[in-house]
Amino acid sequence: MGKVQCNHCHLSFDDGVMIKEGDLNFCCKGCQGVYHLLKDDGLESFYDKLGNKTISPPIEINDDVQRFDTKSFEDTFITETNNGFKQIDLIIEGIHCAACVWLNEKVLYETPGIISADINFTNNKAKIIWDNEKINLSDIILKIRSIGYNAYAYDASVADEQAVKSKREYFIRMMVAVFASMNIMMLAVAKYTGFFTGIDEQIRNYIHIAEFILATPVLFYSGWIFFRGAYFGLKNKILNMDFLVSSGASLTYIYSLFVMFGAKGESYFDSVVMIITFVLVGKYLEVIGKKSAVDTLDKIKSSIPLEATIVEDGVKKTVALNNIKVGDTIEIRSGEKVCIDGVITSGEGSFDESSLTGESIPVFKKMGDNIFSGTINNDSLIRYEATKTYKDSTLSSIVTLLEESLSSKPEIEYKANEVSKGFTVSILTLSLLTFLVWYFFGIDLGFDYEGTNHFEKSFIVAISVIVIACPCALALATPIASLIGISELAKKGLLFKEAKFIETLAKADTLVLDKTGTITKGELKVKRAKIKDENIHKLNLLYSLLEASNHPISKSVKKYLEAKYDNLQLKNIYGVKNIQAKGMIGKYENVEGKTFHLLGGNIELLKDNKINYKFDSSNSVYIFAINRRVIATFELADEIKEDAKELISYAKANDINVVMLTGDNEDVAKKVASKVGIDNFVANVDPIGKAKYIKKLKEEGKIVIMAGDGINDSVALASSDISVAMGNSADITISVSDVVLLNNSLQSLKEAFEISKRTFKFIKQNLLLSLVYNMITIPLAMAGFVIPLVAAASMSLSSLLVVANSMRIKMKK
Missing domain, CATH: 3.30.70.100 (Alpha-Beta Plaits)
Structure with missing residues (x-):
């Protein structure tokens, strides 16, 4: 027993306990694990630095x-x-x-x-x-x-690298199988021709040997992935599709070996090769089908820059996106992509937002406007302040949402998986029964396998039953259709947080819509204004309260004031509080220490604060008061979205009941509802009332879809079966929503219904196809009408049929 040196710790040890790996020697698994860890991380230079020194071996653990x-x-x-x-x-x-x-x-x-x-x-x-x-x-x-x-x-980069490596290895295995199958089929032609016309026994034996040489690498190299999958399935007491493929091919191979070495009958090495080849080619085409479906995700990922230029104390430097903090000043030049969400602090220009909204017309942005990651600065130098980190930015969030939606499963997939659990056991049982019936009872309903013995005939029929059964088509039916559906929805500016919402949306029977910002544009315009006191100090307080609100009404009144008065200034108001569906209150203290109580909102807010003020209008109203005295009133009207009527018509045509919920007054609600064709609406309802209404519908057994855009909709959205947020919604609304419409278009919501219904229809078609395939082909195989070679082709065809049928989701009617 000699001494050898460990390639990691450099300690000498007896070669009897050596772990040998090619030219490498290790004294223990710990050293072996650390050696590969350093090598994988590109740290092999450690051993150059170590030189001839020795180190203590690591504590032995299970690898790394x-x-x-x-x-x-x-x-x-x-x-x-x-x-x-x-x-x-x-x-x-x-x-x-x-x-x-x-x-x-x-x-x-x-x-x-x-x-x-x-x-x-x-x-x-x-x-x-x-x-x-x-x-x-x-x-x-x-x-x-x-x-x-x-x-x-x-890690995205590592994952892509591994995917390329795996695909290359898969391709090599497939090509070995394809090469062997092309050659073995030429030999099979000679063998089967000789079978009918006569062939010398020695030539026949040479053909068997040649087929054996070609079939062996296909079975044990190309088919290794099936053996591996079957082994670990059995180890965990699970019979999977890999077991069907590997057992069918192995039994055929073993039987053919007996024939090659002198047993009576015909060899089926050609069937072994074709079983493996057909299934491998089918799997490779599945990968190609899946790749085309996730191109949208790859396209979005490619829109994210890797680094950005930030400005600190007048000095520019390039930093990785993960290192950018909220508040950093970022500079983007013409043609560059915005990397992180923010607010423009210097410059103005047009931005291409098509990657987010699908809208090709550039959007003009100036100081104070929000810009979003993934959009492109078209024509000027812009500096902006980061308002989010890279992880929380719009485009990064979109990628995360898409990846999570592709990981989730519709309810129907869980049901399909339950059905497929006992599939393999059932097929093996049927195969065994088929063999026993054919062998002991001599039942022969199929082709006459002339020249074969009774055992061979029974064996080949039983193998055909194993090979032709395809649980993979059943397992593939839902995920491939869901994947393509999610991809198509993303192209339309629709982000589904989970794939299961496709099924829910397809089954929905009730659509609840918020009014402002959902049915209407949310761009309210002041139609009439009555300012009782134009004292600039009081107007500044009104302007400051409006600035603190993100509500469309507040924004519109603020815009109106900015257009009318040039010298408005923001004051330092405090104690600002949002009163949901009613308005806002706040306080201001002047230099003399006098406190002013500010109030801005609708008539309900005035009533809650015991302010007696009568004001009737069929429009939306904003009233501003200081210390309980009304200073100004504004009447606003909103424009209805062009595609609202089309969505309502579609919903009615598909037996979906549409309800409009709004905190606005009865007259305004009635006017909007009549214009778009909504028969049912509820007005003067607060956020809690909206949520209660949604819960009531659900208690009645309705499947409810709720679409809204404001903070006041967040409670109702969270209560619905599926919540839909418009892309311009408040962050809290988007966070509780299941679907986000990036382009704020109701046409997209209509397309969401259409694509979801189409996807769910194709999921059901796929499940039906796979079930019908097995119901037809398995009895045919049991009756002896299908040889193993044809069975292998049929099995792959069933999976490809499911993939091809799912690709039809992309095709419009």
């Missing part, structure tokens, strides 16, 4: 999993949910089909301490939420590894 529990790792990759649970995005390596996703999710969901585990079928990204008091992240990683997959923290 303990790093997942470190504080630095948590700060970088782990977030905390509202419920106090931990959440992380992982990339899971080794997933090659929908069945792999199902296997990982099943194992993770059954692990104590894991709250949820949703895997994105398109990019293998897993969103995992767990209770850190019951399980550590390292234990979750070990669980994933135990079933034959690997996991690491999600």
